[in-house]
Amino acid sequence: MEPTREQKIWQVVLAIPPGRVASYGQVADMAGLGRQARFVGKALGKLPTGHSVPWFRVIRTTGQIAFPEGSETFERQKSLLEDEGVEVVNGRVDIGRFRWCP
DNA sequence: AATTTGACTATTG
DNA sequence: ACAATAGCCAAAT
Numbered sequence: 001m002e003p004t005r006e007q008k009i010w011q012v013v014l015a016i017p018p019g020r021v022a023s024y025g026q027v028a029d030m031a032g033l034g035r036q037a038r039f040v041g042k043a044l045g046k047l048p049t050g051h052s053v054p055w056f057r058v059i060r061t062t063g064q065i066a067f068p069e070g071s072e073t074f075e076r077q078k079s080l081l082e083d084e085g086v087e088v089v090n091g092r093v094d095i096g097r098f099r100w101c102p
Numbered sequence: 103a104a105t106t107t108g109a110c111t112a113t114t115g
Numbered sequence: 116a117c118a119a120t121a122g123c124c125a126a127a128t
Binding site: 104105106107108110111112113114115 | 117118119120121122123124125126127128
């Protein structure tokens with residue numbers, strides 16, 4: 001089975017430690033995709049049911065969550081992050097303190 | 103095979 | 116600090 005780049009992305013996301021976050025660009029880079037930041041989001045959107053991928057630890061490089069504030073997806077991500085000790089204020093994370101690799 | 107599509111990012115005004 | 120633009124490239128259609 002030849003792993004696709006999507007699966008490499010999932011692999012990288014799975015490696016993000018709890019209580020930490022990573023940017024899409026960072027995940028793309030670590031997966032060996034270079035600048036495929038956009039593809040990371042798409043790959044996460046295609047996750048199969050029953051997955052255990054911590055997609056919520058992936059945010060924008062600005063620290064903002066990638067969804068409109070108030071949407072259901074946004075709220076779910078925010079809750080999951082806060083549950084791991086990541087502060088989310090105004091839809092943003094303190095990237096300076098919670099980023100996986102500064 | 104060609105075109106469209108994106109849970110992005112860096113740059114510019 | 117914020118809005119618009121351009122660049123990015125694998126996958127889906």
